[in-house]
Amino acid sequence: MSFLELDRVAKQFGVQTVVDDFSLAVRKGEFISFLGPSGCGKTTTLQIIAGFLEPTRGAIRLEGRDLAAIHPAKRGLGVVFQSYALFPHMTVADNVAFGLEMRRVPQAERAGRVRAALAMVGLAGYEERYLRRMSGGKQQRVALARALVIQQSVLLLDEPLSNLDAKLREEMQIELRQIQRTLGTTTVLVTHDQNEAMSLSDRIVVMSQGRIEQIGTPQETYERPASAFVSQFLGKTNDFTATVDRSVTPARLVAGSWHAPAPVAVTGPVTISLRPERISFADTGLAAKIVTRIFQGNHWLYQCETECGPALVVRQNDGKPQPAEGDAVRLAWRPEDMSVRTAGGVA
Amino acid sequence: MSAAVDTAALASAAPQDERAARAPWLLSAPALLLFLGVLVIPLAMTVMLSFHDWGQYKGIEPVFTLKNWQEIATDPYYAEMFLRTFRIALLATLITAVFGAPEAYILNRMSGRWKGLFLLLILGPLLISVVARTLGWALLFGGNNGLVNKLLISLGLISTPLPFMFTETGIVIALAHVMMPFMVLSVWVALQRVDPQIENAAMSLGAGAFTIIRRIVLPQIIPGVLSGAIIVFSLSASAFATPAIIGGRRLKVAATLAYDEFLNTLNWPLGAAVAVLLLLALALIVVGSNALIERRYAEVFR
Numbered sequence: 001m002s003f004l005e006l007d008r009v010a011k012q013f014g015v016q017t018v019v020d021d022f023s024l025a026v027r028k029g030e031f032i033s034f035l036g037p038s039g040c041g042k043t044t045t046l047q048i049i050a051g052f053l054e055p056t057r058g059a060i061r062l063e064g065r066d067l068a069a070i071h072p073a074k075r076g077l078g079v080v081f082q083s084y085a086l087f088p089h090m091t092v093a094d095n096v097a098f099g100l101e102m103r104r105v106p107q108a109e110r111a112g113r114v115r116a117a118l119a120m121v122g123l124a125g126y127e128e129r130y131l132r133r134m135s136g137g138k139q140q141r142v143a144l145a146r147a148l149v150i151q152q153s154v155l156l157l158d159e160p161l162s163n164l165d166a167k168l169r170e171e172m173q174i175e176l177r178q179i180q181r182t183l184g185t186t187t188v189l190v191t192h193d194q195n196e197a198m199s200l201s202d203r204i205v206v207m208s209q210g211r212i213e214q215i216g217t218p219q220e221t222y223e224r225p226a227s228a229f230v231s232q233f234l235g236k237t238n239d240f241t242a243t244v245d246r247s248v249t250p251a252r253l254v255a256g257s258w259h260a261p262a263p264v265a266v267t268g269p270v271t272i273s274l275r276p277e278r279i280s281f282a283d284t285g286l287a288a289k290i291v292t293r294i295f296q297g298n299h300w301l302y303q304c305e306t307e308c309g310p311a312l313v314v315r316q317n318d319g320k321p322q323p324a325e326g327d328a329v330r331l332a333w334r335p336e337d338m339s340v341r342t343a344g345g346v347a
Numbered sequence: 348m349s350a351a352v353d354t355a356a357l358a359s360a361a362p363q364d365e366r367a368a369r370a371p372w373l374l375s376a377p378a379l380l381l382f383l384g385v386l387v388i389p390l391a392m393t394v395m396l397s398f399h400d401w402g403q404y405k406g407i408e409p410v411f412t413l414k415n416w417q418e419i420a421t422d423p424y425y426a427e428m429f430l431r432t433f434r435i436a437l438l439a440t441l442i443t444a445v446f447g448a449p450e451a452y453i454l455n456r457m458s459g460r461w462k463g464l465f466l467l468l469i470l471g472p473l474l475i476s477v478v479a480r481t482l483g484w485a486l487l488f489g490g491n492n493g494l495v496n497k498l499l500i501s502l503g504l505i506s507t508p509l510p511f512m513f514t515e516t517g518i519v520i521a522l523a524h525v526m527m528p529f530m531v532l533s534v535w536v537a538l539q540r541v542d543p544q545i546e547n548a549a550m551s552l553g554a555g556a557f558t559i560i561r562r563i564v565l566p567q568i569i570p571g572v573l574s575g576a577i578i579v580f581s582l583s584a585s586a587f588a589t590p591a592i593i594g595g596r597r598l599k600v601a602a603t604l605a606y607d608e609f610l611n612t613l614n615w616p617l618g619a620a621v622a623v624l625l626l627l628a629l630a631l632i633v634v635g636s637n638a639l640i641e642r643r644y645a646e647v648f649r
Contacts, residue, residue, distance in 0.1 A: 047547075050547070050551055052547045072550045073551070073553050077551060078551070079548065081542075081547070081548055082544075083544055085544040085545045085547065087545065087563055088567065098549070098552050098554070098562075099553055102558070103553055146552070147551075150552065
């Protein structure tokens with residue numbers, strides 16, 4: 001049975017539908033990410049779960065209980081906010097202890113739990129500090145400790161790392177993952193950063209314009225994007241238009257000078273999507289000319305102009321000689337590395 | 348030889364340094380002169396005036412005497428009057444804080460369009476003269492002809508007019524009304540600095556609505572309330588128009604007393620002494636409370 005369940009949740013502000021038909025079943029202990037561009041409704045959905053907003057339609061259940069009937073203060077969720085929303089007039093310890101105090105945890109036990117929570121996020125010894133004098137990264141840790149210390153069964157994270165610089169963000173991602181694994185807390189993360197979503201989550205919910213585009217593991221959403229939006233949003237993607245040639249047997253899928261046996265169900269003009277790192281330079285295949293070549297340390301990035309439009313190719317820096325700018329090359333890929341879509345739909 | 352070269356270099360650098368040092372003074376000279384001309388000199392003259400002698404038939408005599416100050420110190424009339432002034436100011440400040448802080452909080456929670464409209468409604472009175480606003484109170488409550496009094500009497504709810512004119516209560520209410528925008532504005536500014544998600548954060552930690560206000564919101568806007576209180580208190584204690592209209596000659600405060608000494612009794616030295624004492628007392632109270640507030644909240648709001 002699912003632990004946290006959203007059943008056809010929708011939210012409207014006036015005439016504008018911000019979230020529509022959102023259904024999701026989260027397992028206990030799972031790390032789920034809501035991923036999408038800004039304005040896709042991911043934060044709204046999180047706020048509905050937290051109870052800060054009421055859904056226009058639909059139901060939310062936690063362990064079978066209807067959450068909508070429960071006041072936000074009693075829902076038993078830990079929330080970390082993008083702005084951290086810490087209490088600036090309290091010390092770090094008082095911030096973390098606030099949730100325990102509201103739950104009438106005895107004073108003696110409170111101090112111990114606050115110390116343990118701060119130690120877990122690496123802030124032991126910061127108890128008596130005030131927040132104004134702490135860096136963004138440390139404030140973020142306080143916010144996390146404050147949400148963890150009340151030991152709720154669900155943790156909601158609203159873009160918690162977006163205000164940190166790249167290096168710190170990576171560190172916090174690893175730490176967040178470890179903490180979540182240790183505690184086994186069911187976690188919902190809202191993010192617009194695909195790398196963050198992929199490195200942290202068990203499953204990703206890709207959202208666009210208030211709707212779910214795909215729910216799947218990071219690999220599934222990356223390797224088998226369910227829609228053009230997902231393939232564009234998660235990593236980089238090349239889209240080529242191709243046709244099916246039935247004048248030969250067996251039928252062939254043709255894109256410029258590249259061809260392969262056509263999948264059985266496919267007819268008419270289609271779109272081929274494939275990842276830049278799955279394309280290789282070969283003797284036969286799609287004719288292309290290298291426009292720019294960018295060295296990125298462990299790999300090379302090529303921008304090519306092909307018969308079917310621009311293409312992006314990523315090659316590992318394996319020490320072998322690589323084609324240079326202006327070279328004419330042929331691009332090839334294995335049929336199983338591409339996804340084929342008819343106009344608009346999925347084949 | 349080399350020593351000579353060094354000193355030559357120093358000599359040429361010196362005038363440039365001097366010019367650089369003079370520049371800030373030159374640039375701020377116009378403002379400083381204006382400040383000196385319209386504030387410092389008149390103030391110094393007022394202080395000097397308070398030590399001059401005055402007599403009904405001889406007028407002002409430019410001699411040094413402590414007569415005026417002795418009179419203020421010994422005559423209980425002045426003590427009572429200053430006490431009344433600060434009592435009125437304190438009560439007006441309390442009322443603006445009690446009503447203004449929630450007003451600002453509610454205003455801050457309104458949605459965009461309404462917020463703009465109500466902010467305008469609150470600030471609007473600042474565009475109208477204090478005299479006009481205070482006269483409004485006089486029209487409503489002024490004796491038998493006051494609109495409210497007339498209405499209440501004709502409804503049979505009261506038999507005599509509500510005592511408002513020439514009462515301390517009247518002055519306090521009218522002052523609180525006049526000063527309200529200053530309190531609302533200063534609390535509103537403090538609220539702008541509060542994270543809009545902070546109440547949600549407190550709620551998610553299990554705090555109820557009352558606890559959120561008491562433990563989370565109020566402590567963060569207290570500095571705003573206090574700075575608003577300093578503004579309202581100092582403006583109320585030195586207010587002239589409102590006490591003059593509501594209190595009239597019957598119920599004097601420091602400012603109206605100084606006015607009367609100057610323009611009715613023509614005892615300028617005594618009026619000057621009253622004015623200087625009011626200024627000193629206010630400066631002491633404001634600077635003192637400001638220092639207290641800054642020390643109390645230094646750790647949190649820096």
